[in-house]
Amino acid sequence: MSEVDDFLKVAHAARESAAELAPLARAAKDAALRAVADALVARTGEIVEANALDVSAARENGTAETMIDRLRLDAARVAAIAGAVREVADLPDPVGEVVRGSTLPNGLELRQLRVPLGVVGIIYEGRPNVTVDAAALCLKSGNAVLLRGSSSAYRSNTALVQIMQDALGGTEVPAGAVQLVPGTTRESVKHLMRARGLVDVLIPRGGASLINSVVEESTVPVIETGVGNCHVYVDADADLDLAMEILLNAKTQRPSVCNAAETLLVHAAVAETFVPAALARLAAEGVTVHGDERVAAYDAAVVPATEDDFGQEYLSLDIAAAVVDSLEDAVAHIRRYGSAHTDAIVTRSQKAARRFVARVDSAAVAVNASTRFTDGGEFGFGAEIGISTQKLHARGPMGLPELTSTKWVYTGEGHLRTSSGTVIAGS
Amino acid sequence: MSEVDDFLKVAHAARESAAELAPLARAAKDAALRAVADALVARTGEIVEANALDVSAARENGTAETMIDRLRLDAARVAAIAGAVREVADLPDPVGEVVRGSTLPNGLELRQLRVPLGVVGIIYEGRPNVTVDAAALCLKSGNAVLLRGSSSAYRSNTALVQIMQDALGGTEVPAGAVQLVPGTTRESVKHLMRARGLVDVLIPRGGASLINSVVEESTVPVIETGVGNCHVYVDADADLDLAMEILLNAKTQRPSVCNAAETLLVHAAVAETFVPAALARLAAEGVTVHGDERVAAYDAAVVPATEDDFGQEYLSLDIAAAVVDSLEDAVAHIRRYGSAHTDAIVTRSQKAARRFVARVDSAAVAVNASTRFTDGGEFGFGAEIGISTQKLHARGPMGLPELTSTKWVYTGEGHLRTSSGTVIAGS
Numbered sequence: 001m002s003e004v005d006d007f008l009k010v011a012h013a014a015r016e017s018a019a020e021l022a023p024l025a026r027a028a029k030d031a032a033l034r035a036v037a038d039a040l041v042a043r044t045g046e047i048v049e050a051n052a053l054d055v056s057a058a059r060e061n062g063t064a065e066t067m068i069d070r071l072r073l074d075a076a077r078v079a080a081i082a083g084a085v086r087e088v089a090d091l092p093d094p095v096g097e098v099v100r101g102s103t104l105p106n107g108l109e110l111r112q113l114r115v116p117l118g119v120v121g122i123i124y125e126g127r128p129n130v131t132v133d134a135a136a137l138c139l140k141s142g143n144a145v146l147l148r149g150s151s152s153a154y155r156s157n158t159a160l161v162q163i164m165q166d167a168l169g170g171t172e173v174p175a176g177a178v179q180l181v182p183g184t185t186r187e188s189v190k191h192l193m194r195a196r197g198l199v200d201v202l203i204p205r206g207g208a209s210l211i212n213s214v215v216e217e218s219t220v221p222v223i224e225t226g227v228g229n230c231h232v233y234v235d236a237d238a239d240l241d242l243a244m245e246i247l248l249n250a251k252t253q254r255p256s257v258c259n260a261a262e263t264l265l266v267h268a269a270v271a272e273t274f275v276p277a278a279l280a281r282l283a284a285e286g287v288t289v290h291g292d293e294r295v296a297a298y299d300a301a302v303v304p305a306t307e308d309d310f311g312q313e314y315l316s317l318d319i320a321a322a323v324v325d326s327l328e329d330a331v332a333h334i335r336r337y338g339s340a341h342t343d344a345i346v347t348r349s350q351k352a353a354r355r356f357v358a359r360v361d362s363a364a365v366a367v368n369a370s371t372r373f374t375d376g377g378e379f380g381f382g383a384e385i386g387i388s389t390q391k392l393h394a395r396g397p398m399g400l401p402e403l404t405s406t407k408w409v410y411t412g413e414g415h416l417r418t419s420s421g422t423v424i425a426g427s
Numbered sequence: 428m429s430e431v432d433d434f435l436k437v438a439h440a441a442r443e444s445a446a447e448l449a450p451l452a453r454a455a456k457d458a459a460l461r462a463v464a465d466a467l468v469a470r471t472g473e474i475v476e477a478n479a480l481d482v483s484a485a486r487e488n489g490t491a492e493t494m495i496d497r498l499r500l501d502a503a504r505v506a507a508i509a510g511a512v513r514e515v516a517d518l519p520d521p522v523g524e525v526v527r528g529s530t531l532p533n534g535l536e537l538r539q540l541r542v543p544l545g546v547v548g549i550i551y552e553g554r555p556n557v558t559v560d561a562a563a564l565c566l567k568s569g570n571a572v573l574l575r576g577s578s579s580a581y582r583s584n585t586a587l588v589q590i591m592q593d594a595l596g597g598t599e600v601p602a603g604a605v606q607l608v609p610g611t612t613r614e615s616v617k618h619l620m621r622a623r624g625l626v627d628v629l630i631p632r633g634g635a636s637l638i639n640s641v642v643e644e645s646t647v648p649v650i651e652t653g654v655g656n657c658h659v660y661v662d663a664d665a666d667l668d669l670a671m672e673i674l675l676n677a678k679t680q681r682p683s684v685c686n687a688a689e690t691l692l693v694h695a696a697v698a699e700t701f702v703p704a705a706l707a708r709l710a711a712e713g714v715t716v717h718g719d720e721r722v723a724a725y726d727a728a729v730v731p732a733t734e735d736d737f738g739q740e741y742l743s744l745d746i747a748a749a750v751v752d753s754l755e756d757a758v759a760h761i762r763r764y765g766s767a768h769t770d771a772i773v774t775r776s777q778k779a780a781r782r783f784v785a786r787v788d789s790a791a792v793a794v795n796a797s798t799r800f801t802d803g804g805e806f807g808f809g810a811e812i813g814i815s816t817q818k819l820h821a822r823g824p825m826g827l828p829e830l831t832s833t834k835w836v837y838t839g840e841g842h843l844r845t846s847s848g849t850v851i852a853g854s
Contacts, residue, residue, distance in 0.1 A: 019762065019786070019788070022785075022786075022788065023785040023786055102807070104805070104806070104807060105807075108796060108800060108805075110806060112823075115788070117818050117819075118788065118818065196642070200818050200819075201818070201819055215623070215646065216646060219642065219643060221648070221649075221817065221819045222648075223819075239841075239853075241852070241853055242840075242841040242852050242853055245841060245843055245852035245853070246841065246843065246852065249843040249844060249845075249852075253843070253844060253845065253846075335446065353838070357836050358449075358450040359446070359449075359450055361446070361449065361542070361545065361834075362834065363834065363835060364834070364835040364836070364837065365834060365835070365836050365837075366836075366837055366838075366839070367836070367837070367838040367839070368838065368839050368840055368841055368842070369535060369837055369838065369839030369841070369842035369843075370842060370843050370844050372843075372844035373535060373837055373839075373842065373844055374835070374837075378531070378535075378844070379531070379537060379835075380529070380531060380532075390648065391544050391545065391627050391628070391832035392544075392627075392628055392648045392650075392819060392820040392832070393819040393820040395832050395833050395834065395835075396539075396833075396834075396835045397835075405818035405819070405822050406822050406823075407788075407789065407790065407791070407792065407822065407823075408790060408791040408792070408801070408806075408822075408823045408824075409784050409791070409792050409793075409794070410791065410792075410793055410794070410796055410800060410801075411780070411793075411794040411795065411796065412793070412794070412795050412796030412800075413669075413795055414666075414669040414672060414673065414795055414796070415795070415796035415797060415800065416672055416673065416676040416680070416796075416797050416799075417676060417680060417797050417799035417800055417805070418676075418680065419680075425668070425669050425672035425673065425676075426666075426668055426669055426672070
């Protein structure tokens with residue numbers, strides 16, 4: 001059987017399972033998730049064994065140790081993965097929520113209900129825990145899932161998916177609701193991207209190049225996630241001590257994540273005080289500053305910034321920096337170079353905060369707070385499938401409700417529409 | 428200047444205008460809409476004159492008179508178009524609505540606000556009133572709009588857009604917020620479909636082939652609208668008189684619209700009573716029935732149905748019909764052949780209604796009511812940009828809120844995220 005046939009087989013299985021899964025009550029889904037968690041713990045040995053093959057292959061390929069650490073599973077990590085599945089089981093079920101409802105003037109009872117999306121495709125890199133996390137969130141929200149992880153984790157993911165399917169076999173949730181896309185070639189990703197009608201949405205989780213290629217090539221609707229070129233703007237009216245702490249927290253607390261700051265913008269009115277102090281503190285924290293001419297003028301250690309620097313998501317101890325002449329210029333800079341993830345203003349001025357919030361067109365805008373708070377967990381969602389940086393469907397951290405669609409239901413007693421209004425048949 | 432340069436010029440103008448338009452207060456947008464309505468009425472002569480050129484060109488091309496009637500504008504129609512703009516001005520502004528909000532445990536004030544999408548592209552066929560309707564809905568929701576109407580209405584649309592831009596020139600809404608895509612070639616549509624980053628969403632309004640080509644070719648996110656292969660399912664427990672009235676209303680009250688019924692499914696238990704009666708009534712209304720073998724057995728006038736018939740949106744006095752052995756078979760038929768627009772069940776059974784509603788995966792499900800009620804006006808939205816048959820972002824009739832996205836805003840007083848929880852800087 002060819003690779004595309006293999007793919008279509010699992011995609012059709014997911015689609016059929018989605019139809020069975022969608023109407024299940026919360027109790028059935030939660031029981032299935034707990035069965036999955038139990039099975040993962042019970043079969044830890046198999047998982048660690050399969051993972052060891054991935055790890056040694058990665059080592060032979062000369063993969064960096066930091067990447068190998070992300071790939072590696074041990075009993076403690078498997079237990080943590082199972083624990084996360086139990087936490088998802090404890091979350092409220094978004095399906096069936098009445099989003100809006102009314103009785104229309106003609107007596108029709110109208111309700112808008114939350115329903116599963118159907119089949120969700122996830123394309124991701126690196127850590128195999130995503131395999132289980134994503135599957136748990138999709139099952140909880142009533143969706144079947146097609147998983148396409150990193151080829152370097154294929155043996156681990158195969159074991160994890162097999163264990164999940166086996167566990168589901170003893171529950172009301174169909175085992176086919178969790179599927180691994182077969183194969184590790186680039187082609188296997190393409191099958192997923194062209195599976196319009198079989199897959200309802202694709203969520204790529206990874207670097208900018210992965211996301212851009214999915215957006216370009218997919219005919220399945222895509223939710224873009226996670227590229228964060230986040231800005232901290234220090235306003236003319238900023239409390240500069242606060243600004244310094246927010247800048248350092250946003251840049252250095254965890255530089256490798258999408259809500260870390262990548263660009264500092266400083267209003268010219270406070271540049272002479274703030275910039276030299278910030279350069280010293282950033283240098284002390286090991287951060288390389290890529291500055292425009294006005295920033296570079298303060299310190300020879302500043303690397304001259306190019307256009308590319310302002311558009312970058314470094315994910316490292318680097319930051320671009322520029323001096324701007326006004327709040328409007330800061331907004332224009334963010335609109336031009338930003339990725340519409342999270343941008344922060346530090347200011348004491350209500351007016352400045354109000355204008356910045358109204359004009360910055362990003363998924364999240366922080367006022368006097370670190371950009372690091374843009375996160376499903378921090379927002380109280382309990383779980384997160386990713387952070388959307390697009391405007392359709394979901395924007396910002398995506399929790400369980402963002403994995404659903406809605407359906408309108410209207411109930412009458414023989415309601416007919418005529419050119420002169422509603423008529424009730426037989427009355 | 429080449430066509431693509433022409434396109435990019437108007438697209439950039441729309442993008443810049445969108446940034447200016449987004450933060451405007453409701454009063455400014457409403458005043459601009461009223462100025463547009465006044466200008467349309469005042470310059471009716473120009474509109475009718477430009478339209479006359481489109482009409483005579485269409486006539487020379489041998490266009491059918493029904494199509495010419497859709498194209499034609501006179502003073503009364505222009506007045507109606509202006510009236511519709513005033514109605515949009517009277518609707519509530521969706522922008523700025525707080526969708527969700529809370530104070531997080533760490534004291535961060537979190538709000539999710541409704542914001543405009545940015546630049547909305549509309550690709551549509553036929554009637555020039557859509558040019559003004561769509562522009563009014565986009566402006567009201569704070570969006571700039573790129574309009575790509577039928578080439579047969581190009582002169583009319585050019586006049587309408589010019590008049591709208593002139594009217595906006597005297598208001599706070601930037602004139603560039605309403606743009607006609609230049610040119611009438613197929614290529615000009617492609618520029619719009621490839622304008623990712625300049626255009627935030629594309630809404631194709633028209634037939635299935637238009638919509639499919641946009642979905643296939645667009646890199647801009649698309650909201651699919653309007654293809655309706657709607658079903659009426661007559662359950663074993665149906666009140667058959669009610670079923671007959673609902674069937675006839677759904678099929679014949681306005682056959683050319685997307686929420687008209689295209690397929691009848693009858694439970695085998697009532698087929699012998701219902702089908703012959705329905706065939707007689709449908710024939711009396713001039714409806715041609717394309718039936719499966721079990722339906723055809725009742726009447727020689729039934730045209731044998733092919734697979735294609737069950738997948739068709741006739742938009743005419745035709746209907747496909749089949750007998751099914753169970754509610755489950757009806758659901759399976761709808762899932763297989765339907766377009767996920769609107770599907771109705773006629774039944775007295777609570778249990779049957781509940782199962783049908785839970786299992787039919789369509790934008791709208793009607794219980795004991797005609798499919799014709801799936802409509803923004805009937806749902807009380809006051810206006811409708813189209814009916815989405817996809818699951819992402821919007822599903823079913825789309826009003827003003829469906830033309831918006833959201834933005835998260837969080838406000839602190841120096842909130843920093845640390846590995847041990849939130850710390851407030853300087854306190």
